[in-house]
Amino acid sequence: MATEAIPAPPVATPGNEAPSDELDLVARAKGGDGAAFSVLINRYEGKVFRLAMNITQNREDAEDVLQEAFFKAYEHLDQFQGNSKFYTWIVRIAVNQALMKLRKRKSDRTISLDEQIDTGEDMVVREVAAWDPDPEERYSRDEIHTILTEAIDGLLPIYRTVFTLRDVDGLSTEETAEALDLSVPAVKSRLLRARLQLRDKLTRFFKRKGDDAFAYM
Amino acid sequence: MLTCKEFLTELTDFLDEKTTTEIRAKLQRHITECPNCWVICDTTKKTIQVYKGMESCTIPEDIHSRLMAAVERKIAAGKK
Numbered sequence: 001m002a003t004e005a006i007p008a009p010p011v012a013t014p015g016n017e018a019p020s021d022e023l024d025l026v027a028r029a030k031g032g033d034g035a036a037f038s039v040l041i042n043r044y045e046g047k048v049f050r051l052a053m054n055i056t057q058n059r060e061d062a063e064d065v066l067q068e069a070f071f072k073a074y075e076h077l078d079q080f081q082g083n084s085k086f087y088t089w090i091v092r093i094a095v096n097q098a099l100m101k102l103r104k105r106k107s108d109r110t111i112s113l114d115e116q117i118d119t120g121e122d123m124v125v126r127e128v129a130a131w132d133p134d135p136e137e138r139y140s141r142d143e144i145h146t147i148l149t150e151a152i153d154g155l156l157p158i159y160r161t162v163f164t165l166r167d168v169d170g171l172s173t174e175e176t177a178e179a180l181d182l183s184v185p186a187v188k189s190r191l192l193r194a195r196l197q198l199r200d201k202l203t204r205f206f207k208r209k210g211d212d213a214f215a216y217m
Numbered sequence: 218m219l220t221c222k223e224f225l226t227e228l229t230d231f232l233d234e235k236t237t238t239e240i241r242a243k244l245q246r247h248i249t250e251c252p253n254c255w256v257i258c259d260t261t262k263k264t265i266q267v268y269k270g271m272e273s274c275t276i277p278e279d280i281h282s283r284l285m286a287a288v289e290r291k292i293a294a295g296k297k
Contacts, residue, residue: 034292038285045284046274063280067287074291128253131260136267148271167265173233192229199257199264206263 023082030077041070044087047169048094054160055098065101069094084178091165091179127203135206151201159194166191219247224254232262 028036048069052062072093073080080089136144152160165176166187177187219227224247230236231244248255276284 032292032295034289037288037292041284041288045281046276049276049280050274063283066280067284070284070288071291074288128256129260130256131263135263136270144267145271148268152268163268168268168271170269173235188229192225195229195232195261195264196225196257198268199261202264202267203260206260 019085022086026077026080026082026086029074037074040086044090045070047087048090051091051094051161051164052098054164055095055157056101057157061098061101061105065094065097068097072097085175087169088171088175088179092181095161095180127200127207129203129207131203131206132208135202139205147202147205151198154201155194155197159190159197162187162190163194163198167195218250219243221247221251221254224248224251225257228258228261231258232265 022040025036025039029040045066049062049066052065052069053059056062056065069090073090080086132138139147152163155163161180162176162182165171165179166173171179173184173187173191176182176191177184180187182190224244227236227240227244231241236244248258
């Protein structure tokens with residue numbers, strides 16, 4: 001049976017602490033103020049749901065992960081000391097819940113976000129062609145949304161998750177490492193691969209007209 | 218001069234401006250001399266920019282409603 005572990009309270013890192021209004025909301029929620037906890041939910045539910053979708057690739061599982069993550073956060077609020085942002089903490093809980101979902105789906109196989117990586121192939125740059133200065137202007141808003149979503153959906157879960165936390169949500173490399181329980185060098189290596197693979201995928205749409213992509217390295 | 222592989226290894230730190238001044242100077246010199254790496258660097262930077270510009274994620278309304286109702290039930294049960 002899967003263990004119901006809650007990530008240990010993070011070690012304080014200068015600059016990564018929770019903002020004061022967040023500490024206030026958590027303190028009120030600890031005291032039983034449901035409205036304060038609802039503010040935290042409203043602030044982060046969209047990002048947590050996207051993260052859960054990124055890992056599980058299934059709407060129903062992602063909804064379960066979302067609910068379980070906020071339930072567990074509420075039950076263990078006394079463990080949150082404000083040494084990190086609330087978001088970093090809830091991400092760690094959600095990642096654990098999402099991995100448990102995957103394990104249940106695939107019976108007893110041990111699953112981590114790191115499986116199936118480091119084949120060497122993913123560091124290969126296939127497309128080298130300059131882009132237009134503002135490549136996205138060639139497409140409508142909906143088209144751009146589809147292009148970006150399909151490209152990111154094509155990445156392995158670990159790359160998708162690292163890229164989303166680091167480059168879309170704007171967490172620092174250290175916060176991303178803490179949220180995913182990875183080392184900083186591991187986050188950097190996965191981020192590089194994610195960025196290069198996305199760049200490759202987008203080059204097909206954004207390259208300057210007349211430039212032919214050619215094989216490289 | 219750096220090789221292209223060495224340049225790629227440092228690309229993430231270079232784009233995040235986390236390299237030492239000495240390494241940064243070497244990387245800058247490499248992209249002025251290597252058109253392919255200049256393109257990779259420029260297009261990777263643009264890749265990050267287009268994703269940063271993506272509209273913030275909104276949660277489907279039905280999922281939001283069910284979450285709020287479930288959390289309210291949980292909080293109410295805890296108060297009994």
